[in-house]
Amino acid sequence: MEIKYRFIHYNSIFLTMNPFFPFPFPPPQKVTFLYDGKQACRLVFSMLTRIKDLAIKLAPRLIEIRRHIHSHPELSGEEYQTAAFVAGVLSSSGVHVQEGIGKTGVIGELEGTGNDNRLLAIRTDMDALPIQERTNLEYASRQQGIMHACGHDVHTTVGLGTAMILSQVAEELPGKIRFLFQPAEEIAQGANWMVADGAMENVSAVLGIHVFPSIPAGSIGVRYGALTAAADDLEIIIIGESGHGARPHEAIDAIWIAAQVITTLQQAISRTQNPLRPVVLSIGKINGGRAPNVIADHVQLLGTVRSLHPETRASLPEWIEKIIANVCNSYGASYQVNYRQGVPSVQNDYVLTQLLQSSAEEAFSSDRIQVLPEPSLGAEDFSVYLEHAPGSMFRLGVGYKDRSINHPLHHPQFEVDESAIITGVVTMAYSAYKYWAHG
Ligand code: NI
Numbered sequence: 001m002e003i004k005y006r007f008i009h010y011n012s013i014f015l016t017m018n019p020f021f022p023f024p025f026p027p028p029q030k031v032t033f034l035y036d037g038k039q040a041c042r043l044v045f046s047m048l049t050r051i052k053d054l055a056i057k058l059a060p061r062l063i064e065i066r067r068h069i070h071s072h073p074e075l076s077g078e079e080y081q082t083a084a085f086v087a088g089v090l091s092s093s094g095v096h097v098q099e100g101i102g103k104t105g106v107i108g109e110l111e112g113t114g115n116d117n118r119l120l121a122i123r124t125d126m127d128a129l130p131i132q133e134r135t136n137l138e139y140a141s142r143q144q145g146i147m148h149a150c151g152h153d154v155h156t157t158v159g160l161g162t163a164m165i166l167s168q169v170a171e172e173l174p175g176k177i178r179f180l181f182q183p184a185e186e187i188a189q190g191a192n193w194m195v196a197d198g199a200m201e202n203v204s205a206v207l208g209i210h211v212f213p214s215i216p217a218g219s220i221g222v223r224y225g226a227l228t229a230a231a232d233d234l235e236i237i238i239i240g241e242s243g244h245g246a247r248p249h250e251a252i253d254a255i256w257i258a259a260q261v262i263t264t265l266q267q268a269i270s271r272t273q274n275p276l277r278p279v280v281l282s283i284g285k286i287n288g289g290r291a292p293n294v295i296a297d298h299v300q301l302l303g304t305v306r307s308l309h310p311e312t313r314a315s316l317p318e319w320i321e322k323i324i325a326n327v328c329n330s331y332g333a334s335y336q337v338n339y340r341q342g343v344p345s346v347q348n349d350y351v352l353t354q355l356l357q358s359s360a361e362e363a364f365s366s367d368r369i370q371v372l373p374e375p376s377l378g379a380e381d382f383s384v385y386l387e388h389a390p391g392s393m394f395r396l397g398v399g400y401k402d403r404s405i406n407h408p409l410h411h412p413q414f415e416v417d418e419s420a421i422i423t424g425v426v427t428m429a430y431s432a433y434k435y436w437a438h439g
Pocket of ligand 1: 150151152185210
């Protein structure tokens with residue numbers, strides 16, 4: 001009777017009273033068995049019900065954790081307090097902890113009781129941005145000029161919540177789970193540091209999460225294939241010959257040639273790159289020149305190059321250099337090109353994306369799951385892990401449904417609807433539980 005009472009309680013009272021509870025529980029199964037030779041029965045709750053139950057109970061604590069992390073943001077590579085806090089929460093949940101992985105990263109491991117030797121990793125990132133927060137939240141950043149404006153406070157909280165829940169059902173996990181709390185995502189270094197310290201050793205699959213303000217809280221987005229772009233750095237140096245501004249024919253004007261290089265690159269993208277395989281090249285910084293009446297002999301251009309397809313990306317350094325060479329040769333300038341490969345494109349694995357989608361559809365109603373039609377040309381170093389194991393990252397909706405404006409990521413007034421934390425935790429924990437059965 002006690003269990004039955006709990007069931008009625010959740011569905012009728014909790015459902016309507018608790019703002020963090022946007023979903024119904026599946027009904028328990030009635031299992032009959034013999035007890036002392038007599039027919040008896042009991043209600044058996046599914047793993048999904050247990051996970052939701054634990055998530056609801058944890059909700060106040062998770063909100064508290066998220067607000068604590070939000071108030072105490074730390075820049076990339078300096079996540080000392082955040083890492084210590086994460087390690088403390090993991091240890092008190094019975095998760096085995098290793099600190100100082102990838103400089104300021106933390107690894108937590110949870111042993112399952114089964115004998116499936118596939119190891120599932122769950123990655124969340126912990127760093128904040130050099131932005132002065134301009135929200136009026138009572139738990140706004142206490143660090144001058146540093147803000148969790150990309151939602152990594154939410155990611156860390158979801159990672160912790162997932163670990164707290166799964167540690168309580170560990171006896172039913174067929175295999176082992178490794179939680180990766182990564183530093184320095186914003187400078188695209190942390191994943192490399194973690195991998196260099198062995199974070200991906202023996203990992204069979206990896207799941208990730210990123211908040212998304214244009215999806216309402218309570219919903220998630222999954223995407224098959226490319227989720228984010230490869231992001232490479234470009235430096236171009238044009239070397240001309242200085243001269244009097246009144247006598248251009250006696251000089252080689254590096255500023256004018258730099259302008260030709262930029263224009264030709266943008267035109268060449270539209271005429272020589274496959275329009276179905278996007279390439280974005282943006283020059284964001286120009287340095288050059290000495291005085292208004294002196295022709296510049298040296299210009300430096302700095303930019304970013306984004307692409308989605310690995311083959312396209314591989315061809316870009318040579319393609320860019322050829323265009324620059326043609327322009328410079330035409331006007332007698334020399335040049336240098338430094339093309340540095342940054343993070344690759346996140347390519348979500350089909351089977352693991354299906355795992356996320358089906359788990360979330362089972363947990364919530366299917367109209368809350370969006371299959372995203374388009375990737376983003378933003379970058380995400382989750383892709384570094386995908387060079388070692390297949391994986392999938394989903395987008396967690398954090399937008400307020402009743403607000404006309406949800407400020408974008410990296411905005412000083414970026415805010416999240418915290419009810420999304422439970423959606424994230426349930427999606428991650430249930431997907432993790434189902435991973436070994438999903439194949
Ligand atoms: Ni981010």
